[in-house]
Amino acid sequence: MTQTLPPPFDPELAAALGVIHEMLPPFTLDSLAEARGGGAVAGPTDDELRRDGAFTVTERVVPGLGDDPDITLLICTPTAAAGTLGCVYHTHGGGMVIGDRRTGVDGMLDWAAQFGLVVVSVEYRLAPETPHPGPIDDCYAGLLWTAAHADELGFDPARLIVAGGSAGGGLAAALALRARDEGGPELLGQMLMCPMLDDRSDTPSAVQMDGLGVWDRQANLMGWSALLGDRRGGPEVSPYAAPARAADLSGLPPAFIDVGSAETFRDEDVAYATRIWQAGGRAELHVWPGGFHGFDMMAPAAAISQDARAARVRWLNRLFS
Amino acid sequence: MRLAALDADAGAALRVIAYFDSLTETRAGLQAIVRGAAVLAGCAARLDDHGRRVHVRVDAEGNAAPAPESVDALWMRTLLVPDGSAVLALERTGEPGPVEAMILERAAGAARAVLDRTRGRAPAADPALVELAVDASAPSDVRDQAVHQLNLAVAGVRAVALPTGPALLPPGVVPSWARAGIGPAVVPAELPASYAAARVALRFAADGTPEDPGPTVVRHDELGALAVLADLPAGADVPDLHRLEHATTAAPWALSTLYAYADAASLRAAATALRLHHSTLQDRITQAAHLLGWPITTPAGRLRLQVALTLRRLRRHP
Numbered sequence: 001m002t003q004t005l006p007p008p009f010d011p012e013l014a015a016a017l018g019v020i021h022e023m024l025p026p027f028t029l030d031s032l033a034e035a036r037g038g039g040a041v042a043g044p045t046d047d048e049l050r051r052d053g054a055f056t057v058t059e060r061v062v063p064g065l066g067d068d069p070d071i072t073l074l075i076c077t078p079t080a081a082a083g084t085l086g087c088v089y090h091t092h093g094g095g096m097v098i099g100d101r102r103t104g105v106d107g108m109l110d111w112a113a114q115f116g117l118v119v120v121s122v123e124y125r126l127a128p129e130t131p132h133p134g135p136i137d138d139c140y141a142g143l144l145w146t147a148a149h150a151d152e153l154g155f156d157p158a159r160l161i162v163a164g165g166s167a168g169g170g171l172a173a174a175l176a177l178r179a180r181d182e183g184g185p186e187l188l189g190q191m192l193m194c195p196m197l198d199d200r201s202d203t204p205s206a207v208q209m210d211g212l213g214v215w216d217r218q219a220n221l222m223g224w225s226a227l228l229g230d231r232r233g234g235p236e237v238s239p240y241a242a243p244a245r246a247a248d249l250s251g252l253p254p255a256f257i258d259v260g261s262a263e264t265f266r267d268e269d270v271a272y273a274t275r276i277w278q279a280g281g282r283a284e285l286h287v288w289p290g291g292f293h294g295f296d297m298m299a300p301a302a303a304i305s306q307d308a309r310a311a312r313v314r315w316l317n318r319l320f321s
Numbered sequence: 322m323r324l325a326a327l328d329a330d331a332g333a334a335l336r337v338i339a340y341f342d343s344l345t346e347t348r349a350g351l352q353a354i355v356r357g358a359a360v361l362a363g364c365a366a367r368l369d370d371h372g373r374r375v376h377v378r379v380d381a382e383g384n385a386a387p388a389p390e391s392v393d394a395l396w397m398r399t400l401l402v403p404d405g406s407a408v409l410a411l412e413r414t415g416e417p418g419p420v421e422a423m424i425l426e427r428a429a430g431a432a433r434a435v436l437d438r439t440r441g442r443a444p445a446a447d448p449a450l451v452e453l454a455v456d457a458s459a460p461s462d463v464r465d466q467a468v469h470q471l472n473l474a475v476a477g478v479r480a481v482a483l484p485t486g487p488a489l490l491p492p493g494v495v496p497s498w499a500r501a502g503i504g505p506a507v508v509p510a511e512l513p514a515s516y517a518a519a520r521v522a523l524r525f526a527a528d529g530t531p532e533d534p535g536p537t538v539v540r541h542d543e544l545g546a547l548a549v550l551a552d553l554p555a556g557a558d559v560p561d562l563h564r565l566e567h568a569t570t571a572a573p574w575a576l577s578t579l580y581a582y583a584d585a586a587s588l589r590a591a592a593t594a595l596r597l598h599h600s601t602l603q604d605r606i607t608q609a610a611h612l613l614g615w616p617i618t619t620p621a622g623r624l625r626l627q628v629a630l631t632l633r634r635l636r637r638h639p
Contacts, residue, residue: 011344
């Protein structure tokens, strides 16, 4: 394709980007240890998760798939919710290579408080130490356990959604595919926030934004290589690793997909929503102009970030009401 | 990014500079600028442009709070325009620290650029509201509502009398009108009284021209007992005014010389103000005193001169 100018960043996001670049760890395989230990990706503490008693926080160690090691689930239950609870099963982001079960849970708690949801966040093993299918297997094992223990956790299994951002969005999309294919839990919805879906990373947006913004093409290729090794970009990649590879996107739970116009994932995320519609499915797509990857989390105060969060809440409101 | 994590070090200041430079470069709007100030400072921030009736308020989380609460005179603030009709404030009291000062300076610079760009389209302040606020005959609740609509419901506000009509001066703001009388600081309910005093003060304010030398902005607070001169009936015959008129007609330089002499702390200071050699000034003073018909170098004579000059100004500005 002809190299074209990238879309400009939103003014507020552009101003924040300078600070973000100072604070974000560099994304290379060599510097992973540093990135994993850095404070920039630290999740909330138990005390922060409790939100002055609004939630109880527990952890459960549950079996992995087959002979896989046990996995830990972080479970936050609203203490004051009236009526039937739902559940948001959360797969954290971090390019498949960093983050833990606490990463991004804050945002889940906002929804949980508003809609009466139990939050379950899974500690899946990370690449490159654990390549595909280890991470998605861990996520799926946790989903199976969660759905099977709905009574014990106190939620209505008909009100179970999966949600994740970035790599977590890709994992959530993969969970929906796998639950469909393997007769797993019925999901009420899938919340895919700027999801990482396509290991080929060769769309116009991936090329256009190379070297720009957050999580550019080089970082993305690093993440996929960590997960897939030599299989990345080849013919044999499983849709449970890279949901964009799924040939059939019919029969999926309603999807919410959002993405920035100025990020690597724009075109693969737009394509995923489009293919869901073409397959006769339900999807809501938001493309936020001038948004870089993860803008609403990294620059939460910006007007466009507020709007992006509000759009998710409105979708959840329609889903749960 | 948690910009609130910024601390008061040099790096934080550099980030503040880069942040607002970027907003200006990308022509971000006023709300983005005020939001930047709020988020960077970790407290609500607001821009109140009374002239253009632009009010933007954003809380520390970046949410627009479109119904501004009343202002606190002790907030950290900076003026966007010299006359104080547009103010950018952080809703935090006390002396600004280095980062807060940097935020105010940079956000004000960015906001000024936006206001300048959009000035032509901005609506003017509603003079009717200001007139209501200072109108003693208006019911107090109507006045109160007007003050709130002007976003000036704050103790320490002053009424200002301009040749064109009333204006209001928020606390802590330096006026820069061409000619104005400024009333005492009051609670909003007492603005009519402040305005009455401001109108008296305006009569003491000169045009600042060779024909009307004198202070152009006069505070009623500073008039003291001189204020009673304003009560002199317009038709009262004051012989000293005739003598002053005679002197200024006879010698074109007399008025400015007499005013400079009456107003200055010393002969030398007056000479400096007039850009004259002090011996030249000495000669002129002798000549002017002769034209006036009374000595002006004695304390009593100088007071008589000052009163005559003041009465002349009051007659020019009835």
